[in-house]
Amino acid sequence: MDLKLAEARIEAILFTMGEAVELERLAQAIDHDEETTRKIIRNMMDKYDDVSRGIQIIELDGSYQLCTKASMYESIIKITHIPKKHVLTDVLLETLSIIAYKQPITRLQIEEIRGVKSDHAINKLLEYNLICELGRLDAPGRPILFGTTEEFLRCFGLKSLDMLPAVNPEKLEDFKLQAEEEAEQLTLDI
Amino acid sequence: MDLKLAEARIEAILFTMGEAVELERLAQAIDHDEETTRKIIRNMMDKYDDVSRGIQIIELDGSYQLCTKASMYESIIKITHIPKKHVLTDVLLETLSIIAYKQPITRLQIEEIRGVKSDHAINKLLEYNLICELGRLDAPGRPILFGTTEEFLRCFGLKSLDMLPAVNPEKLEDFKLQAEEEAEQLTLDI
C-alpha cells in the first residue's frame, strides 16, 4: 500500500515538473531513502513498459524524467496535423471591422468602441494573420498600433487601404441628430 | 491488443498536448469512432483510479485533459513552488457565479442582480479568461452577452455546466425558515 502511494507520488511529481528530477529530491519528496526510491522507480519503469502505456520514465545521469514512448511519435504528429476549425465569430468580425476602418488603432481605442476588453479577439486576429502590429503610438506607455495585413487586402481583392468603403461623415452626423431627437421626446426634469 | 495500443496513444497525446483535447480529434488520431474512443477513455479513467497512479484524465465539456490527482498536491509542493493562479475576490466570485448560472447574460442584467456597477469585475474575469463574449443580444443597443469558458470549468473542477452546484428550491425554503426563526427573537414593527 505504501509503495503504491510512493509510485503515485513519483508519477505526479515527474508529470508536474516536466524536466528531469534528481533521485535525491524524489527520495525526499516521498520520504524514503534513495535506495528504496530507486527500486520503486525501477518497478514503475517495468509497469510503464506495458503496451497500454504511451509514456515512460527515462533515466538521465541519476535523474528521472517522464516522456512519451518513441513509438507514439506518429500518433502525435497525426493529432497536431488534424486541422482545427477556425471561424470568424461575431466578436472577431466586429473587432476586425474596427481595425480595418480605424487603423492604425490601439488596443485601448478598440476597447472604447466595443465597450469591453478585447485582448482575446485581437490575439485571435493576429494568429489568423488578418491584422498585424504597425508600430507604437508616440504617447505615454507607447501602446502598440494595429492594422490590417496584406493578406487581408489580398483576400478582399483590394490594392490598398484607400479602397475601403468610407464611412462618410454626413452619415455620422445623421446618427447623432437621430439620437438627440429621440432623447428630446424623453425630457426629464428634476 | 488494438485497444491497448489505442490507450497508449491517447495517453501519449494527452501528455504531449498538455491542454484539453476534443473527443473528435482524439478519435481521428487513433482511427476509431467517437463512441469507441469515449469507451476507451472511460476504461482508462478507471485504471488511473488505482492508488498507484498519481495522474488522472479529466473531462471538460467533451474534451479530455491529463492532470495530477488533487491528493498528490502535498507531495508536489514539497519539492517545487506552485504559483497561485489568480485570487478571486468575493466581488469577482459573486459576479462569476451570476454569469455561470444565468449565461448568456448582459452586463446590465448582472448589474441589476448585484445592484452595483460591474464593469471592473467583468473586465477582470475576461482578463483571467474565466468568462468570454458569446455574441450580442438581439435587442436595442445590441448589448454583449457573456458566458463562462473552459478555463472556468477547469478552475472549479467541473466536468460541464450541468455540474454547477444546484440551487434547489429547498435551500430557498431554508433561508425563509431560518429568517423567520431569527425574527421571532426580535420583533420589530413599523
Add this chain to the structure above:
Amino acid sequence: MSIRVKLEAFEGPLDLLLHLIDKNKINIYDIPIAEITDQYLEYIKQMEEKNLEIMSEFLVMAATLINIKSRMLLPAADSEDEQEEDPRQELVDKLLEYKMFKYVSEQLKDKQEDASKILFKPPTIPKEIADFKEEIDVSELIGDLTLEKLHEIFSSLVKRQSEKIDPIRSKFGKIEKEEISLADKFIQIQEYGLKNRVFYFRNLLEQQTTRMEIIVTFLGILELIRLGRIMIEQERMFDDIKITFLASDIITMEEAGF
C-alpha cells in the same frame, strides 16, 4: 444606535441591506421598512466622502426604501377583490436572488479551493512538429464575408456608439465635486426653520443649486422628521409640502446622536 462598520466592506446597496437584515435578525419576507430605512440612511451618511457614482447607487436604494415606506404608510385602498401586493415584494425578491448568488459563490469558492490542487502540464510538442504549424487559410477563413458586410458591421458599431452618448448629459459639461456636507446642511435647514417657522419644501429647494445639494437637503429633512424637530403636512399628492419647525434651538448632528 451606533453602527460603525467599514463601508468599503459592502459591495453595493443590496449587500448593505442584507447586512442590516442579518444584523437585526429580521425575516427577509417581513422587513420593517421604517427601521431599516433609518439604519440604511445612517450608513450612507458616512459615505459622504465617497465618489459620486458609488454614492448614487446607494442613494437609489435609499430612495426605493423611502418609497416603500411611504407606500406602506398610506391607508390601504378599500380592498376590492384583488389583493393588493405588498410594496416590499419586489425588494424581497431582489434580496432573495442576491442572497442566493452569495450562497452559491461560497460553494464555488470551495470548489475552486479543491480544484486548485490539481496541476497541469504545459504542452511539450517536439519542436520539429510544432514548427510544422498548420497554415491558416485566410481566404477560407474569410469565406463569403464581403467588404460590404464588414462595412455594415462597422457602421452599426459607430451608430451604436453615437447613441450611447447621452445628448442631455453630454451638455452638462464637467462634473465638479462640491463640498456638501450633510452636517452643514443639517444646521442650515434648522437655521432657516428657526427664522421662518412655517415654510414650504419648495422654499428650501429654491436655495439649492445642484442635484447633490437637493439630495443632501432631502436627507436632512428626513432626519429632522425622525427626530421630531419638524412636522410635515401635505394636502394632496404632489402638493407642496408644508414644513413646521417645532424646536426652539439648533442641534448638530453629533448632538442628534450620529
